[in-house]
Amino acid sequence: MSLRHALLGLLVERTGSGYDLMKLFDTSLASVWPATQSQVYGELNRLDAGGLIEVVAEGARGRKDYGITADGKAELHRWLVENEEHKPQRSEPLLQVFFLGVLAKDEAAARMRRWAELSEAQHQQLVGLREGVDWGEDMLSTGGALALEYGLRLRAMxxxxxxxxxxxxxxxRS
Amino acid sequence: MSLRHALLGLLVERTGSGYDLMKLFDTSLASVWPATQSQVYGELNRLDAGGLIEVVAEGARGRKDYGITADGKAELHRWLVENEEHKPQRSEPLLQVFFLGVLAKDEAAARMRRWAELSEAQHQQLVGLREGVDWGEDMLSTGGALALEYGLRLRAMxxxxxxxxxxxxxxxRS
DNA sequence: TCCTTCATGTAACCGGTTACATGATTGT
DNA sequence: ACAATCATGTAACCGGTTACATGAAGGA
Structure with missing residues (x-):
């Protein structure tokens, strides 16, 4: 259940509505933890019911601004320090590489060249993100920069x- | 639906029962596409029903040996050449890095050192796997070696x- | 005989995806 | 007036996880 914690993490810095949070998921968090609209709204209600966040203001169009509670902060902190295993992550492209022997030499080589191109494009995209975002003084920028650097190194590799x-x-060797 | 294709890929080289395939998922494929027993048996029945694989022999203890059909090979090939997007993969540890600013300096640094240790251990594990497996002449060894090299470079990075x-x-910078 | 391994299956649950649905407010 | 944006919600489905259940065959 990482979505809960992503929401809690985002609400530490500033309060926000589901709509605001969705925008963050589509920009800053898009490459680390994508989430859909229905998921976010559902989870916010569950977090509210559990007392980890609360409605701090209600605005026009049924807007609800959420803020994190003390319980929420405690849960976020617990998650950050406690959970430290790295479970294997599924990768469909890598699974395909595993079976590359099934293809003809030229098909297989083309597949790998295509991967290189995709990685290059993604690398460029991250460079753009690094320039585009204003790396302010808030807490997210600390970790955000580290995560971004991970992405850059990953795509280069x-x-x-x-x-x-x-x-x-x-x-x-085919 | 990659599990289907993983099963098809494994059945290209040799026939096998669900039990045999599970062992492969727990060894060679463990770090690329983990699967559970209930999932494998269920999918095998669906593939059989769809005519992509077939029962080629029945043995003791209700054992069913499956082999891939022409349709199955066609489907595997289609998947290998056609599907070439890389969708963003969720990473819980990286999400945690994103929120590292919430922690105190020493807590955050400890977390990163721990990550380094885990990566080193996983790197070692892969080295062991490289030595342990007999890299025969079959097709799986081609892609298997490439996937393994990916893992080694990833953990080093x-x-x-x-x-x-x-x-x-x-x-x-905290 | 008894334990281990071989071998297959079912059912409940959970998180994530897709699609549908509704309506208020703002800007042109 | 009308379109775009803001804003929240529901329901069906799908793949993966966990746990339970069953029983035959082989080895000590």
Whole structure:
């Protein structure tokens, strides 16, 4: 149940409505923890019912501004320090690589070159995000910058690996 | 629906029962596409019903050996060449990094050092797997080696990044 | 005989996805 | 007036997880 904690984390810095939070999920958090609108609203109601967040203001169009409670902050902190296992993450593209031997040499190599291109594009996108966002003084910017750096290094690694793999496939070992 | 394709991919090389396939999921595929027993048996029945695989032999203890059909091979090939988007993958640890600003400096740094340790352990585990498995001549070994190399590079990158992040946190920027 | 391994299956639950539905407010 | 944006909600579905259940065959 990470969505709960993502919401709690976002509400530490500033209060906000479901609508506001959704915008954050579509921008800053899009590459780390995508979420849908129905999910966010549902979870907010559950968090409210559980006393981890509360409605601090009601505005026009049925808008409800939420703020985190003391219980919510405690739960967020617990989650951040306690949960420290890394469970294996499913990757469909990597699963496809596993079965690349089924394809002809040129098909397989093309697949790897395509991966390299995608990684390059994603890398560029992250560079753009780094320039675009105003890295203010708030707490999110601390972790945000670290997460961004992870993404940059990951995509760089993928590019190198994919090109290496493509060449390896083209030379002999198919 | 990648589990279907993982099963198809495994059945290209050799026939096997659900039990046999489960062992592969717990070893070779564990870090790429973990699957549970109930999932595997259920999917095998669905693939059989759909004509993508078929029972080629029945043994003791109700054992059913499956083999891939022509339709199954076609479907596997289609999946391998057609599907080439990389959708963002959720990462709980990375989400936690995003909110690291909530923690005290030393707590946050400890978290990153812990990540570095975990990555190192996983790297070692992969090295062990590389030595342990007999990299025969079959098709799986082709892609398997590439996937393994990905894992090695990923964990190496994570180690460097996590140590860099820990130092950055300890110096000033909290 | 008894434990382990082999072998398959069902059912409840949970998080995430897609699609549908509603309506108020603001700006042109 | 009309369209775009703001704002929240419901329901069906789907893949994955956990737990339970059953029983045959092989080895000590």
């Amino acid at each position: 993928e590019q190198e690996w994919a090109r290496w793999a493509a060449e390896r496939i083209e030379q002999g | 994570e180690q460097e990044w996590a140590r860099w992040a820990a130092e950055r946190i300890e110096q000033g």
